[in-house]
Amino acid sequence: MDTLSQLQSELESEYQTTKKFINRFPEGKNEYAPHEKSMKLMPLATHVVEIFGWPHTILTTSELDFAKGAYQPTVLSTREELLKKLDENYESGLQALQNAQEDDLNPSWTIKNDGQELASWSKYGAIRHGLNQITHHRAQMGVYYRLNDIPLPGSYGPSADQQSF
Numbered sequence: 424m425d426t427l428s429q430l431q432s433e434l435e436s437e438y439q440t441t442k443k444f445i446n447r448f449p450e451g452k453n454e455y456a457p458h459e460k461s462m463k464l465m466p467l468a469t470h471v472v473e474i475f476g477w478p479h480t481i482l483t484t485s486e487l488d489f490a491k492g493a494y495q496p497t498v499l500s501t502r503e504e505l506l507k508k509l510d511e512n513y514e515s516g517l518q519a520l521q522n523a524q525e526d527d528l529n530p531s532w533t534i535k536n537d538g539q540e541l542a543s544w545s546k547y548g549a550i551r552h553g554l555n556q557i558t559h560h561r562a563q564m565g566v567y568y569r570l571n572d573i574p575l576p577g578s579y580g581p582s583a584d585q586q587s588f
Contacts, residue, residue, distance in 0.1 A: 426528060430550055431520045434478065437557045438513045441471060443576035444564055445509055448502040457570055464567050469499045469508070471560045476512035477553040479519035481532050481546050490537035520550075 445468065449455075453465035462470075473496070480487065487494060499505055528547035533540055544552060565575050574584035 426525060426547065427520055427523055430478070430547075430554075431517060433554055434475070434513070434516055434520065437554060437561075438475060438509070440576075440578050441475075441557060441561055442506070442509060444468075444561055444568075445472065445502065445505045447568065447573055447576065448505055449568075449571060449573055450502060452567075452571060453500060455567060455571065457567060462563075464564070465499065466496075467560060467564060467567070468505055469497050471557060471564065472499075472505055472509040472512055473497055474512075474553050474557050474560075475509060476515045478516035478550050481549045481553070482519045482523050482527055484532070485530065486533040486535055488535040488538065491535075 448468055449464075453463065455464045456462065497508060499508060528545060528550070530546055531543055532546045532549040533543040535541060542552075561578070565578075568575055575582040577585055
């Protein structure tokens with residue numbers, strides 16, 4: 424299996440798992456955060472669904488400069504909007520991977536803020552970082568859900584809420 428096929432497979436798997444989490448997004452809890460330093464639940468969920476579009480951005484650009492680019496964070500307010508954006512970004516990310524060639528993963532891709540480099544990877548490394556971010560932030564959502572007594576779907580096997588004791 425080539426690298427692009429592996430990335431496509433992993434993106435699809437993370438999409439299916441994330442969709443289960445977004446389907447349980449609690450209406451009326453957009454502003455919930457377990458601590459004052461924690462991101463609020465709706466911006467956190469929005470960030471997770473945005474990441475699915477990163478392969479498209481990474482494969483079609485050489486950098487993202489937050490201060491100079493056209494990037495504006497998405498603002499969503501309902502579960503339905505989250506699900507729609509998740510589907511759109513997944514399709515965009517998957518299509519970018521399907522249209523890419525292996526050599527397209529080699530060039531550098533950099534995140535900057537007003538010209539100052541914040542991070543840089545190969546395009547492959549940037550996409551891998553994005554996939555890791557999905558897992559990381561979805562786990563954060565799981566903690567928020569648990570603290571609000573929202574049953575957790577399984578991620579890489581059944582959750583404690585799915586097991587019978």
